[in-house]
Amino acid sequence: MPPTVPALAELVRVLDLSGIAVFALTGALLAARLRQDFVTMCFFALVTGVGGGSVRDLLIGARVFWIHDPLVAPVCLAVPLLAWFTPHVWWQGRLLEWADAAGLAAYSVLGTVKALGYGVPPVAAALMGVITACVGGIIRDVLAGEPSILMRRELYVTAAALTATLAVVGTLLHLPAALVWAFAALAGFALRGAAMHWDLALPVYGGRKAD
Numbered sequence: 001m002p003p004t005v006p007a008l009a010e011l012v013r014v015l016d017l018s019g020i021a022v023f024a025l026t027g028a029l030l031a032a033r034l035r036q037d038f039v040t041m042c043f044f045a046l047v048t049g050v051g052g053g054s055v056r057d058l059l060i061g062a063r064v065f066w067i068h069d070p071l072v073a074p075v076c077l078a079v080p081l082l083a084w085f086t087p088h089v090w091w092q093g094r095l096l097e098w099a100d101a102a103g104l105a106a107y108s109v110l111g112t113v114k115a116l117g118y119g120v121p122p123v124a125a126a127l128m129g130v131i132t133a134c135v136g137g138i139i140r141d142v143l144a145g146e147p148s149i150l151m152r153r154e155l156y157v158t159a160a161a162l163t164a165t166l167a168v169v170g171t172l173l174h175l176p177a178a179l180v181w182a183f184a185a186l187a188g189f190a191l192r193g194a195a196m197h198w199d200l201a202l203p204v205y206g207g208r209k210a211d
């Protein structure tokens with residue numbers, strides 16, 4: 001990632017690894033639910049954790065982040081251990097969905113900011129934020145033969161798009177970076193949370209709802 005002031009760089013680092021861990025956990029738990037072995041759980045965790053960021057980096061001409069980062073792959077491979085040795089009941093309910101919502105918001109910001117730092121135009125940078133947040137989950141679902149997150153009734157991609165758009169607008173207005181990132185992430189998290197709680201969705205052709 002392009003250089004930032006030390007405090008922001010540290011914040012980016014924490015958000016990055018936290019988002020990777022959350023997304024990797026969703027991949028590992030999906031493999032566990034499908035009664036797969038530990039190696040498959042590790043594979044699902046890895047592709048879910050780094051899939052979106054890898055596609056983003058390839059598109060913007062950056063080095064693929066996790067190949068050159070000594071912590072990302074270990075984090076992705078440690079998460080399946082957590083899923084393997086903890087009671088399944090820990091991951092039932094909506095706790096993981098709320099964690100995923102937080103990861104979605106954080107990754108939307110990170111992907112957008114990194115794209116802007118590499119000179120990507122604003123609209124394309126926002127799309128890079130959406131790709132960073134969503135593509136890993138799409139790859140996970142396709143490999144598992146599950147309905148894609150794109151087909152969820154609840155707002156998911158829309159929440160990522162809101163976060164990425166706010167990050168772009170705040171950056172273009174030259175507002176303080178930490179304030180912009182926090183506000184954008186909170187807005188996306190709030191929208192995703194509201195969608196889960198109240199079953200919100202966008203109207204689509206034919207009168208049904210989908211994201």
